[in-house]
Amino acid sequence: QPQLVESGGGLVQPGGSLRLSCAASGFTLDYYAIGWFRQAPGKEREGVSCVSSSGGSTNYADSVKARFTISRDNAKNTVYLQMNSLKPADTAVYYCARLHTGSVCPSLSSLSVVAYWGQGTQVTVSS
Secondary structure, three states: OOEEEEEOOEEEOOOOOEEEEEEEEOOOHHHOOEEEEEEOOOOOOEEEEEEOOOOOOEEEOOOOOOOEEEEEEHHHOEEEEEEOOOOHHHOEEEEEEEEOOOOOOOOOOOHHHEEEEOOOEEEEEOO
C-alpha cells in the first residue's frame, strides 16, 4: 500500500525558513510525479508545487514562486519542499501527494490529479 509521510513542519517567524520532507514507501517513487498541497483554515486545499518523476520538471503556484523550491532524492525515496521568506499567509497544513502522472507535472488546480495523500504537517508562520 502506497504511503507518504510528511515531516518538518512547525512554528516559524515571518521571513524564516523551513524544509518539509515527504518520505515515500510501498511504491517505486522513481515512476511518479509528486505534488505538495496546502490547506489553510476555512479555505480549500490548493496546489503549491510539483516535481516530475526524474526531477527535471517542476511547477509552482504564483504565490510561492521564487520563495519555495521542490526537489527529490529518489535514492532516499524522499521529496523536499524548501520554503524561504515565509509569510503569515503560508500558514496551513501541508500535504504531499503521489500524482497519477510520471514524467509530466500536471496543473495542480484540480485535486483529481492526486492518487494518494499523506497525512499532512502543520506550518505556522507567526511572530
